[in-house]
Every structure is written in C-alpha cells, then in structure tokens.
Amino acid sequence: MNFEFTNEQVMVRKSIQRFVENEIAPIAAEIDANHRFPEESIKKLGKYGFYAIPYSTEYGGADGDEISKAIVIEEIAKKCGSTAGISSVHYLPIMILDKYGTKEQKEKYMNKLMTAEYIGAFALTEPSAGSDASNVQTTAVLDGDEYVLNGTKCFISNGGVADFNIILAMTDKSKGIKGMSAFIVDKDTPGFNIGKIEDKLGICASATAELIFENCRVPKENLLGKLGKGFIMAMVGLDSGRIGMAAQALGLAEGAMEETIKYLKEREQFGKPLIKMQGLQWYLAEMEAKIEATRNLVYKAAYLKDAGKPYTKEAAIAKLFASETAMFVTHKAVQMHGGYGFMKDYPVERMMRDAKITEIYEGTSEVMKIVIASQITR
Ligand SMILES: Cc1cc2nc3c(=O)[nH]c(=O)nc-3n(C[C@H](O)[C@H](O)[C@H](O)COP(=O)(O)OP(=O)(O)OC[C@H]3O[C@@H](n4cnc5c(N)ncnc54)[C@H](O)[C@@H]3O)c2cc1C
Structure with missing residues (x-):
C-alpha cells in the first residue's frame, strides 16, 4: 500500500493552494454575503486548467487523475464552500459528456467546458x-x-x-x-x-x-x-460526483479546523490561551480523528476510480462519512469560537452553513446508506 501522493499530485495541490490564497479566499465572505456567483474565479480556474485535469488530451484535457481533481475541490473548499460546490458540480457534466458523448458532441463542448468558457x-x-x-x-x-x-x-x-x-x-x-x-x-x-x-x-x-x-x-x-x-448514466455520473462532494466536505472540515486552532491560540480566558484547555483539546482530537479517516476514505474512492475498479460503495461511504464529519467539525468549530463563532466576522459561521448541503445533494445521507446497503447485500 502507498499512502503518498505522486509528485504531480503534490504540484497540483501547491498550484491550487496558491490560486485559492490569491483569488478565492479574499472574496469568499463577500460573495457569500452578496449571494454573488463568482464568475471571475470560475473562468480563471478554467483558464489555468484545473477543470481539465482528469480528462484525456484529445479535446484539451490534462490526462490527470481523479485524485488530483479531489485535491482541487478539497483545497478550494478549505476557504470557500460555494466555489468548491460550483466546481464539483461543473466537473459532473464534463465527466458524463466525456464518457458518453459522441465525437461531434465532444468536439463542440469538451474544450469549452474544461476551460470554463462554458459553465455546466x-x-x-x-x-x-x-x-x-x-x-x-x-x-x-x-x-x-x-x-x-x-x-x-x-x-x-x-x-x-x-x-x-x-x-x-x-x-x-x-x-x-x-x-x-x-x-x-x-x-x-x-x-x-x-x-x-x-x-x-x-x-x-x-x-x-x-x-x-x-x-x-x-x-x-x-x-x-x-x-x-x-438513468444509468446519471447513476454512474453521481458515483463519480460523490467523490467530489466528499472532497468538498473534507476541505470544509479542514478549513474549519485550521481556523479553530488559530483562534484558540489567540483567545485567552482564565489567564491562559484556550488551546491549553484540555476539554477543548479533546474536541480537537475527535475532530482530527474524523478528518483523518475522511481523508483516507476520499482518496481511496478516488484511487479505485483511477485504477478502473468498482467504487460505487466506497464513493457512497466517503460522501456519507465526509459530510457528517464536515457538519460535526464545523459545528464544534463554531462552539469553540464562542459568541464570536456566531458572528459573520469569523469564517466558521459560513463554513457551518456551507457544510450542511454536503449531507443533502448528489444523494442524501439516507440515500448513501441505501447505496451502501445495496452493495453489501447483493
Ligand atoms: C442547493 C442544492 C443544489 C442541488 N443541485 C442539484 C443539481 O445540480 N442537480 C440535481 O439534479 N439536483 C440537485 N439538487 C437536488 C438534490 O439532489 C435533492 O434535493 C436530494 O437528492 C434530495 O431530494 P429531495 O430534496 O426531493 O428530498 P426527498 O427525496 O423528499 O427526501 C426528504 C428526506 O427523506 C429522506 N428519504 C427519502 N427517501 C428515503 C428512503 N427511501 N429511506 C430513507 N429516507 C429517505 C431523505 O434522505 C431526506 O432526508 C440540489 C439540491 C440542493 C438543496
């Protein structure tokens, strides 16, 4: 077993982190407050090739893998749930077109979608x-x-x-x-x-x-x-989409964790930083355990897809666990920020609201259980 990312995957992570830091994080609170679709970010993500990663070079793709696609969504979600959601949904029609489209359909749309000239x-x-x-x-x-x-x-x-x-x-x-x-x-x-x-x-x-x-x-x-x-195409598409949704939930949980640790180091009560409180450290440990388990589930499902192996069950498990982790971690993150966590001045408030959708779309948590059960009782 190999738990290491490849050099290419590490490079993808570095480049999307840079992009997120410069282009996405600075506007995340504003686009949320104004309910503004971040068209400029989506177009740039397309221009820099992030949406082309998992597709073949025939129509302009980068011939990358599902793991790299998950890395992109995870990193975006650390700072902005909306942009991560828009991106993971945009990947889905491209994936379906790539798998099922005719040559003419692919020639007409693939490149435009991968570069985000067209949104899907x-x-x-x-x-x-x-x-x-x-x-x-x-x-x-x-x-x-x-x-x-x-x-x-x-x-x-x-x-x-x-x-x-x-x-x-x-x-x-x-x-x-x-x-x-x-x-x-x-x-x-x-x-x-x-x-x-x-x-x-x-x-x-x-x-x-x-x-x-x-x-x-x-x-x-x-x-x-x-x-x-x-119907079959939709189900195959959703299997793949669920890895993206799980990556989105993972990123949200990681982002909330980062914000919380930073806050607990700064905030003092009872004469010492909150980070020194054992009760809060236990929360952090529980959050970290769930995040680490989620990471392994998300990347295992992506690995199986890349390896051409069945991954319906693993994608459903990853989405179920990741979305519940995102809710658990963001909820605790707000709690550990106290009253400040309830205010829009701190990103954990937005992260908790953004996490909820991961338990609902592309199949609810209950539907994930139906999918998992159907796979193990056949
Ligand atoms: C923000 C947002 C974006 C979305 N984007 C898209 C999109 O791009 N494309 C698209 O096609 N759809 C999209 N959806 C739809 C989404 O996939 C559905 O909302 C979701 O699948 C649930 O369907 P529903 O809302 O009708 O709930 P219902 O199916 O009515 O479910 C209500 C509740 O009952 C539970 N339930 C239902 N059946 C069972 C069962 N057999 N056993 C146990 N529990 C059950 C559900 O889990 C849920 O808790 C989006 C939804 C939202 C909220």
Missing part, C-alpha cells in the same frame, strides 16, 4: 423526483429531427448561469427507468426558461434554480449517449 449543469431532480430519481416526469418526444422537451427541474446547481445543461427526461414512460434519456440543452434554446432562483442556508454564492421546459426543441443529435440509458 446537470439536471435530474424534479418536484416529485428527489431521492426517488426514477420518478422523473419531464418528457422528451421525438418530432421529426428534434426532441421536444416539457417539464420542470428544481434545485439545479449552476442553473441559470450554465451554458451547457444535461437534462434527464422520459423518452418512453412505459419502460420505467429504461425509458429515461439524457439531452444536451444549450442556454438560449427557445422554450428553455429559468424559473425560481433559490435563496439558501449555505453555499449562497452558488446559483440554484428551477429550469422550465415548454415545448423546448433540441436537435436529435443532442441525445447524449444511447436512448433509454439516461
């Missing part, structure tokens, strides 16, 4: 299809050379800002999940409108929107992958 979104959830993703009601009906989409997607990350949208729709309801297909819908397609923009507890700088399709016509070439394979 992945739309599965609907008002009546949340954890039960099989209950999608949006339809896509072939009419001549076009598919006609009708329906509503909700809670879609990067919704409204995305240029490239992967939409899951039913092409044959009688076949159940085997009648679900995936489509590429460009931003300005007639009949595709943005509905409610959500006002959220956390990751406030990320855009979360309702997508409405009313007789939205897309060329039949925009079918992504094979007809009727949309």
Whole structure:
C-alpha cells in the first residue's frame, strides 16, 4: 500500500493552494454575503486548467487523475464552500459528456467546458423526483429531427448561469427507468426558461434554480449517449460526483479546523490561551480523528476510480462519512469560537452553513446508506 501522493499530485495541490490564497479566499465572505456567483474565479480556474485535469488530451484535457481533481475541490473548499460546490458540480457534466458523448458532441463542448468558457449543469431532480430519481416526469418526444422537451427541474446547481445543461427526461414512460434519456440543452434554446432562483442556508454564492421546459426543441443529435440509458448514466455520473462532494466536505472540515486552532491560540480566558484547555483539546482530537479517516476514505474512492475498479460503495461511504464529519467539525468549530463563532466576522459561521448541503445533494445521507446497503447485500 502507498499512502503518498505522486509528485504531480503534490504540484497540483501547491498550484491550487496558491490560486485559492490569491483569488478565492479574499472574496469568499463577500460573495457569500452578496449571494454573488463568482464568475471571475470560475473562468480563471478554467483558464489555468484545473477543470481539465482528469480528462484525456484529445479535446484539451490534462490526462490527470481523479485524485488530483479531489485535491482541487478539497483545497478550494478549505476557504470557500460555494466555489468548491460550483466546481464539483461543473466537473459532473464534463465527466458524463466525456464518457458518453459522441465525437461531434465532444468536439463542440469538451474544450469549452474544461476551460470554463462554458459553465455546466446537470439536471435530474424534479418536484416529485428527489431521492426517488426514477420518478422523473419531464418528457422528451421525438418530432421529426428534434426532441421536444416539457417539464420542470428544481434545485439545479449552476442553473441559470450554465451554458451547457444535461437534462434527464422520459423518452418512453412505459419502460420505467429504461425509458429515461439524457439531452444536451444549450442556454438560449427557445422554450428553455429559468424559473425560481433559490435563496439558501449555505453555499449562497452558488446559483440554484428551477429550469422550465415548454415545448423546448433540441436537435436529435443532442441525445447524449444511447436512448433509454439516461438513468444509468446519471447513476454512474453521481458515483463519480460523490467523490467530489466528499472532497468538498473534507476541505470544509479542514478549513474549519485550521481556523479553530488559530483562534484558540489567540483567545485567552482564565489567564491562559484556550488551546491549553484540555476539554477543548479533546474536541480537537475527535475532530482530527474524523478528518483523518475522511481523508483516507476520499482518496481511496478516488484511487479505485483511477485504477478502473468498482467504487460505487466506497464513493457512497466517503460522501456519507465526509459530510457528517464536515457538519460535526464545523459545528464544534463554531462552539469553540464562542459568541464570536456566531458572528459573520469569523469564517466558521459560513463554513457551518456551507457544510450542511454536503449531507443533502448528489444523494442524501439516507440515500448513501441505501447505496451502501445495496452493495453489501447483493
Ligand atoms: C442547493 C442544492 C443544489 C442541488 N443541485 C442539484 C443539481 O445540480 N442537480 C440535481 O439534479 N439536483 C440537485 N439538487 C437536488 C438534490 O439532489 C435533492 O434535493 C436530494 O437528492 C434530495 O431530494 P429531495 O430534496 O426531493 O428530498 P426527498 O427525496 O423528499 O427526501 C426528504 C428526506 O427523506 C429522506 N428519504 C427519502 N427517501 C428515503 C428512503 N427511501 N429511506 C430513507 N429516507 C429517505 C431523505 O434522505 C431526506 O432526508 C440540489 C439540491 C440542493 C438543496
């Protein structure tokens, strides 16, 4: 067994740390307060090649690995949960396009997505299809050379800002999940409108929107992958996405830990720095144990994906454990900051709000348990 990162992975970490320090950390509180989508950061992350890391060089990728992608998300999340969330969601449609797209589709979109000239979104959830993703009601009906989409997607990350949208729709309801297909819908397609923009507890700088399709016509070439394979594609995509979500949760926990240790060294009560209090040291030890376990779970799942081995169970375990760790650690971090932790002057307040989403999207913690149980009881 080898627990060391490669030289390339260490270099990726150093370069994303530099980028985060210069470009992301300084605006993290502002974009959260103003609920402002950090378009400039996302474009620069694309320009500097961070979104191209795990993809082949054929369309401009860097031929890197899933471990490096997880490193990027983890480092961003240490300082900004919103930007990490936007990034991990942006990676997902690129991964699905890369795996299932035709040559023409890849030529048209891969490079633009990897450089963030285009921002991507992945739309599965609907008002009546949340954890039960099989209950999608949006339809896509072939009419001549076009598919006609009708329906509503909700809670879609990067919704409204995305240029490239992967939409899951039913092409044959009688076949159940085997009648679900995936489509590429460009931003300005007639009949595709943005509905409610959500006002959220956390990751406030990320855009979360309702997508409405009313007789939205897309060329039949925009079918992504094979007809009727949309559900499988979504599940494969989410397996991979969950490693990113787990990395996001890991970074949030690590960021909150760093802030807490710094604060406890500065703040004195009862004539000594808080860091000397044994009761608080025990909290820190518990937090660190959970973070270290999370690190191993996240990078093991990423390693399995890179090795071409099955990783559905490991990705679900990593996401379940990482998101619960992020909530545990950020909650304790606020507690150890006392009243100051409740104020927006300290980043732990934002980190605790940002951590909550990792237990919900790309499958809730309960759904992760269903996935894990299904893998061990087959
Ligand atoms: C900020 C945000 C961004 C999002 N981004 C996207 C996106 O980009 N694309 C996208 O497609 N979706 C997105 N989602 C949707 C997200 O994936 C869903 O909200 C999530 O899967 C849960 O679905 P739901 O909200 O309908 O909750 P429900 O499915 O109604 O679940 C409610 C509760 O019941 C539990 N539950 C449900 N079924 C079971 C069961 N069988 N056993 C035990 N417990 C169960 C759930 O775990 C949860 O605790 C986003 C959501 C949010 C909040």
